[in-house]
Amino acid sequence: MKKSLIALSLGGLTIGITEFVMMGLLPDIASDMKVSIPVAGYLISSYALGVVIGAPLLVIAGRNYAPKKMLLILALMLAVFNALSIIAPDYNVLFASRFLSGLPHGAFFGVGAVVASRLADKGKEAQAISTMFAGLTIANLIGVPIGTYIGHHFIWRYTFVLIAIVGLLTFLAIYLWMPNLEKGESVNMKTQLQFFKKTEAWLIIGITAIGFGGLFAWISYIAPLLINVSKFEPEDVSSILILAGLGMVVGNFVGGKLADRFSPAPTTLALLMVMSLDLVLVYFFSFNQYVSLFLTFLTGAISFSVIAPIQMLMIRTAKGAEMIASASLQGSFNIGNALGAFLGGLPLAAGLSYSSPNLIGVAMSIIGMIITFILIKLHQKKVQLQHI
Known part of the structure; x- marks a missing residue:
């Protein structure tokens, strides 16, 4: 594996734990x-809001930087802003630090x-991207359980x-490890x-924000689900999260292979x-x-298998604007994060069981399916018109 991809994977590890x-x-x-x-769940939404705002703005602000310099700045921001959470004296400051992170x-x-995708061998672009996102899955396999155990x-x-x-x-x-890649052709923001x-x-933004939000309706409240519904002990949660992480690792690589083999x-x-x-x-x-343990693994695998196909779908649709489109897609994932956490919390606030957020996740996934179907039909119509 190329060291440059390992460096990107480390970034995914940092972001995944965060x-x-x-x-x-x-x-x-x-x-x-x-x-x-x-209310504590709003800390998840705060982070997601930061992603949504930061994704396009930072790409626009750094458009004149070489990729390596841009990645160095972003990595430093990850370290510094997460360090603010260490000293947050109250909920409001922690909320702000999560936003900045x-x-x-x-x-x-x-x-x-x-x-x-530029560093990848020809025909393996999605798998190279999935290597970067492997850091995100390894975070859920190792980093998140360790972090939860510490907490x-x-x-x-x-x-x-x-x-x-x-x-x-x-x-x-x-x-x-990252080579000094050229910026590529200069394209103005307009x-x-x-x-x-x-x-x-x-x-595509709708598919990601709503469809993928089903994952966050589940995982945002996985700790109370495991404790109150599955009746595991609180100290068992960190170990069980390893199963979710293992599923995400498997699903991420399966999704990368599917995206390279089939239409996204x-x-x-x-x-x-x-x-x-x-x-x-x-x-x-x-x-x-x-059954809960098995479903924890399975849900992690299925949810993360979606990432590479959606990423390739966006990149192929955004010829000439790949970087801002790809960054915006990450914002879309985190709109799903915020929506899943917020909407999943509503039935809990109404006094329903800790299983109820999953029904919100089902509804969000179905809406994502409907939007995907519309996208496919739109593409088919354009192809037909080109042959008239």
Whole structure:
């Protein structure tokens, strides 16, 4: 494996721990900050909001930088802004630090996805991108369970010390291993922003923000689901999250292979259909501990298998504006993060069971399927018109 892709994967590891460890730490932070779990869940939405805002703005601000310099700046931001959470004295400051931590997320993956595709061997672009996202899955396999364990058994703030250290290692790896790629052809922002006039662009954003949001309706409240419905002990959560992480590792690489072998749009449609069926199973059968463990692995695998097909779908649609389109896609993923966490918290605030957020996830996945179907039909119509 190329060292440059390993450097990008380390960035994915930093971002993955930052984004997903909050789900496992919700009970600890809620208790320490003396807020309810749904209110603590807004910390997830705050991070996602930072991603949505930071993704396009930072790519625009750094458009004149070489890719390596841009990635170095973003890696440093990841380390510094996560370090702020270590010293946050109250909920409001922690909320702000989570927002700041989200700012470089989308831009890093947006720039990194384009860089990975340029570094890839011909015909293996999606697999190169999935290598970068492998850091995200390894975070869920190893980093998030370790961070959750630290939060349960010591102090949750120590988890953010770990994240800051990994962020600095990312900076060092990019500095040492990333080649000095040229910026490529200079394209003014007006030309790049023309991409957002395409109907396809907004359909892909909708698929990502709503369809992929089904994952976050599940994982945002996985700790209380496992504790209150599956009846696991709180100290078991960090170990169980390893299963989710293992599923994400498997799903990420499977999704990369599927995206290189088949057309991305039908692949996305099929995977969203499977995700909706899976979340129905989570809702009905999480009371059984053995089934719950299996579904934890399966849901992680299915959800992350969607990433590479959607990423390739966006890049292929955005000829000449790949970087800002890819960054915006990361913002879309985190709109899904915010929507899933917020909408999934509504039935909990209404007093329903900790299984209920999964029904919200089912609805979001189905809406994502409908939008994907519209995108496929739109593409077919354009192809037919070209042959008239």
